[in-house]
Amino acid sequence: MPTISDQIYLLNDQYKDASKLDARVQLHLLFSTNKYGWHRWCFDQYALPAKANVLELGCGPAHLWKSNLDRVPTEWSVTLSDFSAGMLDQAKQNLGERASAFRFEIVDAQAIPFEAHTFDAVIANHMLYHVPDRAQALSEMRRVLKPGGKVYLVTNGLTHLRELYELQRRFDSAVDFGWSHQAHETFSLDTGGVEVAQFFANVQIARYEDVLNVTEAEPLVNYILSMSVIAEVQNRRDELQQFIECELTEHGVIHISKDSGMFIGTKQPAAPL
Numbered sequence: 032m033p034t035i036s037d038q039i040y041l042l043n044d045q046y047k048d049a050s051k052l053d054a055r056v057q058l059h060l061l062f063s064t065n066k067y068g069w070h071r072w073c074f075d076q077y078a079l080p081a082k083a084n085v086l087e088l089g090c091g092p093a094h095l096w097k098s099n100l101d102r103v104p105t106e107w108s109v110t111l112s113d114f115s116a117g118m119l120d121q122a123k124q125n126l127g128e129r130a131s132a133f134r135f136e137i138v139d140a141q142a143i144p145f146e147a148h149t150f151d152a153v154i155a156n157h158m159l160y161h162v163p164d165r166a167q168a169l170s171e172m173r174r175v176l177k178p179g180g181k182v183y184l185v186t187n188g189l190t191h192l193r194e195l196y197e198l199q200r201r202f203d204s205a206v207d208f209g210w211s212h213q214a215h216e217t218f219s220l221d222t223g224g225v226e227v228a229q230f231f232a233n234v235q236i237a238r239y240e241d242v243l244n245v246t247e248a249e250p251l252v253n254y255i256l257s258m259s260v261i262a263e264v265q266n267r268r269d270e271l272q273q274f275i276e277c278e279l280t281e282h283g284v285i286h287i288s289k290d291s292g293m294f295i296g297t298k299q300p301a302a303p304l
């Protein structure tokens with residue numbers, strides 16, 4: 032069974048293109064109760080100079096930038112990077128004619144191919160739990176940041192989607208539904224701060240208030256199946272759909288907790304000799 036940091040599985044299957052990630056994004060778009068918008072909120076957190084040089088690692092299909100095109104300062108220089116060429120293709124497609132305002136690079140977060148002291152900010156959203164050597168990635172982020180530069184690192188809290196995992200267990204506790212729950216166990220908002228603080232100063236956490244109120248079975252089934260590689264789960268789509276439809280008939284709505292947010296840290300200026 033692939034783990035959350037199995038690079039071959041991530042590159043050749045899970046993130047070969049954006050289809051599986053988009054099945055999950057769709058559930059959040061349809062049923063999140065906070066209508067302000069996750070990516071608008073992320074952008075609100077960025078406190079950067081007027082001419083900022085920004086690097087995003089693991090940008091995926093560039094939803095962050097697509098959702099904020101109306102307010103990305105024209106003087107910013109933004110490099111979008113991911114280790115999956117398929118994701119970068121989708122990112123370019125999603126940004127349409129505005130894509131030419133961005134740079135696109137294939138980058139593994141563990142070996143960032145830029146000079147030291149280049150960027151005012153490094154963004155890494157929902158990706159650090161996939162990186163096998165997270166300390167190396169954090170160290171690389173610090174290296175490429177200018178002194179005083181910021182990291183914005185998004186991840187989930189330990190209670191994120193707990194009712195979804197309960198639902199999966201009640202459907203069949205013997206089945207492995209994939210790696211999603213490993214994300215919080217690997218690098219969570221609740222426990223990951225210690226790691227971040229080894230590389231950055233003034234580490235703060237900002238959380239986004241939200242909950243899912245799911246009223247349709249199919250988007251939830253798509254979400255669950257997007258993370259499972261085993262045929263046993265894929266072959267039970269109809270059974271899973273019926274199970275979720277019964278839940279909805281009984282309760283009218285399925286409430287699922289969310290807990291996502293970001294660590295914000297600063298690269299300490301070098302101490303005077």
Ligand SMILES: C[S@@+](CC[C@H](N)C(=O)[O-])C[C@H]1O[C@@H](n2cnc3c(N)ncnc32)[C@H](O)[C@@H]1O
Pocket residue numbers: 041046052088089090091092093094095112113114115118138139140141155156157158161162163
């Ligand atoms: C859950 S998706 C998040 C995408 C995007 N940041 C977002 O929040 O919508 C994780 C992304 O990280 C990328 N990724 C995983 N491991 C990586 C690594 N070692 N270096 C760079 N990108 C990586 C994947 O290809 C994928 O696009």
